[in-house]
Amino acid sequence: MSxxxxxxxxxxxxxxxxxxxxxxxxxxxxxPAGGKxxxxxxxxxxxxxxxPFDISNLPWFDDPVELAKSPDIDIFVELxxxxxxxxxxxxxxxxxxxxxxxxANKALIAEHGxxxxxxxxxxxxxxxxxAAVMGGTPAVxxxxxxxxxxxVKSVAGILNGTCNYIxxxxxSSGRSFADVLSEAQRLGYAEADPTMDVGGFDAAHKISILxxxxxxxxxxxxxxxxxGIDQVALxxxxxAKDLGYKIKLxxxxxxxxxxxxxxxxxxxxAQSHPLAQAGGALNALFIEGTRIGRxxxxxxxxxxxxxxxxxxxxxxxxxxAANRPVFQAPATSxxxxxxxxxxxxxxxAYLRFLVKDEPGVIAAVSETLAEAGVSxxxxxxxxxxxxxxxxxxxxxxxxxxxxxTAAIDRIANLSxxxxxxxxxxxxxx
Amino acid sequence: MSxxxxxxxxxxxxxxxxxxxxxxxxxxxxxPAGGKxxxxxxxxxxxxxxxPFDISNLPWFDDPVELAKSPDIDIFVELxxxxxxxxxxxxxxxxxxxxxxxxANKALIAEHGxxxxxxxxxxxxxxxxxAAVMGGTPAVxxxxxxxxxxxVKSVAGILNGTCNYIxxxxxSSGRSFADVLSEAQRLGYAEADPTMDVGGFDAAHKISILxxxxxxxxxxxxxxxxxGIDQVALxxxxxAKDLGYKIKLxxxxxxxxxxxxxxxxxxxxAQSHPLAQAGGALNALFIEGTRIGRxxxxxxxxxxxxxxxxxxxxxxxxxxAANRPVFQAPATSxxxxxxxxxxxxxxxAYLRFLVKDEPGVIAAVSETLAEAGVSxxxxxxxxxxxxxxxxxxxxxxxxxxxxxTAAIDRIANLSxxxxxxxxxxxxxx
Numbered sequence: 001m002s003x004x005x006x007x008x009x010x011x012x013x014x015x016x017x018x019x020x021x022x023x024x025x026x027x028x029x030x031x032p033a034g035g036k037x038x039x040x041x042x043x044x045x046x047x048x049x050x051x052p053f054d055i056s057n058l059p060w061f062d063d064p065v066e067l068a069k070s071p072d073i074d075i076f077v078e079l080x081x082x083x084x085x086x087x088x089x090x091x092x093x094x095x096x097x098x099x100x101x102x103x104a105n106k107a108l109i110a111e112h113g114x115x116x117x118x119x120x121x122x123x124x125x126x127x128x129x130x131a132a133v134m135g136g137t138p139a140v141x142x143x144x145x146x147x148x149x150x151x152v153k154s155v156a157g158i159l160n161g162t163c164n165y166i167x168x169x170x171x172s173s174g175r176s177f178a179d180v181l182s183e184a185q186r187l188g189y190a191e192a193d194p195t196m197d198v199g200g201f202d203a204a205h206k207i208s209i210l211x212x213x214x215x216x217x218x219x220x221x222x223x224x225x226x227x228g229i230d231q232v233a234l235x236x237x238x239x240a241k242d243l244g245y246k247i248k249l250x251x252x253x254x255x256x257x258x259x260x261x262x263x264x265x266x267x268x269x270a271q272s273h274p275l276a277q278a279g280g281a282l283n284a285l286f287i288e289g290t291r292i293g294r295x296x297x298x299x300x301x302x303x304x305x306x307x308x309x310x311x312x313x314x315x316x317x318x319x320x321a322a323n324r325p326v327f328q329a330p331a332t333s334x335x336x337x338x339x340x341x342x343x344x345x346x347x348x349a350y351l352r353f354l355v356k357d358e359p360g361v362i363a364a365v366s367e368t369l370a371e372a373g374v375s376x377x378x379x380x381x382x383x384x385x386x387x388x389x390x391x392x393x394x395x396x397x398x399x400x401x402x403x404x405t406a407a408i409d410r411i412a413n414l415s416x417x418x419x420x421x422x423x424x425x426x427x428x429x
Numbered sequence: 430m431s432x433x434x435x436x437x438x439x440x441x442x443x444x445x446x447x448x449x450x451x452x453x454x455x456x457x458x459x460x461p462a463g464g465k466x467x468x469x470x471x472x473x474x475x476x477x478x479x480x481p482f483d484i485s486n487l488p489w490f491d492d493p494v495e496l497a498k499s500p501d502i503d504i505f506v507e508l509x510x511x512x513x514x515x516x517x518x519x520x521x522x523x524x525x526x527x528x529x530x531x532x533a534n535k536a537l538i539a540e541h542g543x544x545x546x547x548x549x550x551x552x553x554x555x556x557x558x559x560a561a562v563m564g565g566t567p568a569v570x571x572x573x574x575x576x577x578x579x580x581v582k583s584v585a586g587i588l589n590g591t592c593n594y595i596x597x598x599x600x601s602s603g604r605s606f607a608d609v610l611s612e613a614q615r616l617g618y619a620e621a622d623p624t625m626d627v628g629g630f631d632a633a634h635k636i637s638i639l640x641x642x643x644x645x646x647x648x649x650x651x652x653x654x655x656x657g658i659d660q661v662a663l664x665x666x667x668x669a670k671d672l673g674y675k676i677k678l679x680x681x682x683x684x685x686x687x688x689x690x691x692x693x694x695x696x697x698x699a700q701s702h703p704l705a706q707a708g709g710a711l712n713a714l715f716i717e718g719t720r721i722g723r724x725x726x727x728x729x730x731x732x733x734x735x736x737x738x739x740x741x742x743x744x745x746x747x748x749x750a751a752n753r754p755v756f757q758a759p760a761t762s763x764x765x766x767x768x769x770x771x772x773x774x775x776x777x778a779y780l781r782f783l784v785k786d787e788p789g790v791i792a793a794v795s796e797t798l799a800e801a802g803v804s805x806x807x808x809x810x811x812x813x814x815x816x817x818x819x820x821x822x823x824x825x826x827x828x829x830x831x832x833x834t835a836a837i838d839r840i841a842n843l844s845x846x847x848x849x850x851x852x853x854x855x856x857x858x
Contacts, residue, residue: 019720023720032757136579145570147738148461149452149738291448292728295566295727297726299725309576322750323462323463323751330463
C-alpha cells in the first residue's frame with residue numbers, strides 16, 4: 001500500500017487494450033488506492049500495425065512472456081485471448097514470478113481457471129478477470145465478493161451480446177438468421193468467423209466461470225451443454241411471440257443436491273420477464289441466493305470502453321492488496337464439480353412440428369406425446385403462407401429431457417410429420 | 430491473512446442482527462478468506478427481551494461502546510441504527526482503537542460519513558456499509574469498486590422498499606395512501622412511525638451515500654432535496670397511468686459541471702422502463718458512467734436474510750485486509766460537494782389542476798403557462814365521478830424548476846382554479 005507507483009504491462013493491443021491505454025492516459029492520476037498506475041511495457045503480435053492510439057513512447061516486447069516476467073512491471077494485464085498458446089504461457093510466467101495478473105480472457109479462465117488459481121494462490125498474488133464476463137457489468141465481483149454471505153442456487157442470463165443483437169434484430173425486423181448475421185459482420189458486431197459467438201461457446205465459457213464463482217467449484221467448461229443460435233428459425237421467433245415469449249440465448253448454471261448443471265441454449269422467455277426485455281447487445285443476469293433472493297444485473301457486455309473500465313477496476317483491486325481466493329473458496333478446497341445429466345433435467349418445452357395438412361394429424365401427434373408421458377400445456381396452429389406443410393406448435397408441462405427426446409424420436413417417425421420436430425426450452429427463471 | 434479466527438462483536442440484535450447470528454451459526458465454517466468468523470460478544474438495549482434466536486452462550490455487553498473497544502473482538506458490527514447516540518459513539522470507539530467496522534446504518538454514514546472515513550483511514554482500518562443501501566443488493570460495492578475505472582455521471586433508482594410497496598399497492602388495488610399505509614403497518618412492512626420511509630428521508634440517506642461513492646465527494650445529506658410520497662394522491666397514480674407512466678419514489682444524484690444535485694421525489698416513470706416494472710418492495714438502481722454506459726441492478730432492499738448477507742460479505746471483505754479508501758477517494762482528498770440549486774434544474778413535469786367546469790378554463794390555464802414560458806407536451810382531461818371540480822392534467826417539455834414554480838403560483842391565483850396545482854416530475858432516466 002505504500003507503493004506510490006504501479007507499473008503495468010499490457011499484452012494484447014486490440015480494442016480492449018487500446019481502451020485501457022486511453023483510459024490510463026486520460027486519467028493520468030489513476031490512483032484509486034493511493035498508488036498511481038503507469039504503463040511501462042506493451043506487447044502485441046505486430047508493433048507496426050496501424051492503431052488509433054500511440055504506443056511509440058511505450059517500451060515494446062515482442063514476446064508477451066518476456067513482458068510478463070519483466071522486472072519493470074508490477075502488474076501483468078493479459079488481453080491476448082485464446083485458451084492456450086501465448087496467453088496461457090504469459091499468464092503462467094507472470095504468476096510464476098509472483099506478479100499479479102489481470103485478464104479479460106474467458107476461454108483461459110473457463111478452461112484452465114482452477115490450475116491458474118492454484119498457481120496464483122501458491123504465489124500469494126491475485127488473478128482477476130472481471131472483464132471476462134459481461135464486460136463492464138461487474139458480475140464477477142458480485143458473485144465472488146458480494147454473494148459470499150449467501151448460498152447461490154442458480155445464475156442465468158444473457159452473456160453474449162452478438163447473439164442477443166442477432167436475435168433482437170430477427171425479432172424486430174423479421175429477417176432470417178443468415179441475413180442478420182451478415183449485416184452484423186459488416187457492421188463489426190460479429191466476427192468474420194462467428195462460431196465462438198453464434199455457436200454458444202463464448203456464453204459457455206462465461207457461464208462456466210460464473211458457476212465456479214457462484215458455487216465454489218472449479219470451472220468445468222467441458223461439462224457445459226452447449227447449443228447456439230445458428231438453428232433458430234425466424235418462424236420459431238414469430239410463433240414464440242404469438243405464445244407470449246421471446247427467444248433468447250440463455251446461459252444458466254443450477255446447483256441441486258445432484259450436482260451442477262451448466263447449459264447454454266436458445267430459450268423461450270416470457271415477454272414480461274426482464275431477460276426478454278434486455279434487447280440489442282445488452283447482457284443481463286439473474287443471481288438467486290438462498291438468503292438474498294433474486295438479484296438482477298444488466299449492462300453492456302462488450303465494447304472497448306466498458307471492458308477497459310472493468311480491467312481498470314481489477315488493476316485498482318490489485319492495488320488494495322486484498323488477499324482473497326480466486327474463486328470464492330481457496331483453490332485447494334474448491335468443491336468438486338459434479339455434473340448433472342441434462343437428460344434428467346426437467347424443463348417446459350416448446351415443440352414445433354411441420355405436418356401434412358390432413359385430418360387426424362393433431363390426434364396422431366398428441367396421442368404419441370401422451371403415450372410417451374409428455375403433458376401438453378398449450379397448443380397453437382396458424383396458417384403460414386407458402387409453407388411446405390402446416391406448422392403446429394405446442395408447449396409442454398415440465399418433463400424430463402430424456403422423456404421429451406424419446407417422444408420427439410417417435411413423432412419424427414410418424415408419416416404425417418415432414419421434418420424432425422424442433423425443440424426449444426422454456427425458461428424456468 | 431494468517432489469522433485463523435476473526436472474533437466478531439455485534440451491537441444491535443434486531444432483525445438484521447438476528448439474521449447475522451443465524452447465518453454465522455448455520456455456516457459455522459464461514460471462512461471466505463481463510464480465517465473463520467466467530468461471534469465473541471453481543472450488545473443490545475435489553476438482554477432479556479424475547480428473541481427468535483439464542484444469545485445465552487454469547488458474552489453480553491450492556492454498553493455497545495465497551496463491546497466496540499473490547500480486546501475480545503477483531504471486527505465491530507454496528508446494527509443499532511440512528512445517526513447519532515450509541516451507534517456513533519460505538520463506531521467511533523471501535524475505529525479509535527483500530528478495529529474494522531461493518532455497519533448497516535445509512536443515517537450514520539450519510540450524516541457523518543466523511544469524518545468517520547477520515548478516522549478509519551487515519552487508523553488504517555476499513556469502514557464498510559454495504560447493508561446500508563439496497564440491503565443484499567451490492568450497490569455500494571459496485572460504485573466503490575467496480576466503477577473506479579469510469580467517471581459516473583448519475584445514479585437514480587428506487588431505494589426505499591416500503592414506499593415502493595405502498596405505491597405499487599395503491600396502483601394495483603386502487604386504494605388510498607392512508608389505507609395502504611395502515612395495512613403495511615399491520616403487516617409489519619412499515620414502521621409505527623413511518624416518517625423516515627414515507628417522508629423520503631431514508632431514501633435521501635441512501636442516495637447521499639451513493640452520490641459520495643459515485644462522485645468521490647463527501648456525503649452531504651443536508652444538501653439533498655427531499656419530497657416523500659405522503660402527498661401522492663390515488664388520482665395522480667390513475668391519471669399518470671392514463672398517460673403511460675407509473676409513479677415511483679425516485680432517488681437520484683447527478684453530476685454536472687455546475688456541481689451535484691441529490692434529490693428524492695415522487696416521479697413519473699414510463700411504464701416500459703425497468704424502474705417502473707420494479708414492483709412490490711424491490712429496490713432498483715441505474716448507474717450511468719462515461720465509459721461503461723448504463724448498468725441496472727435490482728434486488729431486495731431490506732429484510733433479515735438479504736441485509737445479513739450483505740453484512741457477512743462486508744465481514745469477508747475485512748478478512749481480505751484490502752486497503753481501500755472508504756469513499757472511492759481517500760477521505761483527505763474527496764472532491765468538495767458543490768450543490769446545484771434545484772430551481773435551475775430542468776425537468777419535464779406533470780401538472781394536475783382541479784378547475785371549475787366552465788368554458789374558457791383550459792384557455793386560461795394554457796395562456797398562463799405560455800406567458801410564463803412553459804411549453805405543453807400533452808394534455809388530458811377525463812371525467813371523474815363525484816369530483817368537486819374537473820381535473821385536468823398536462824405534461825410539459827423540459828423547463829427550469831424556477832420557471833415552473835412561478836407558473837404554478839400564477840395559475841393557483843386564477844379564479845377558475847380550485848386548489849393549488851399538483852406538480853410531479855417526469856423521469857429523465
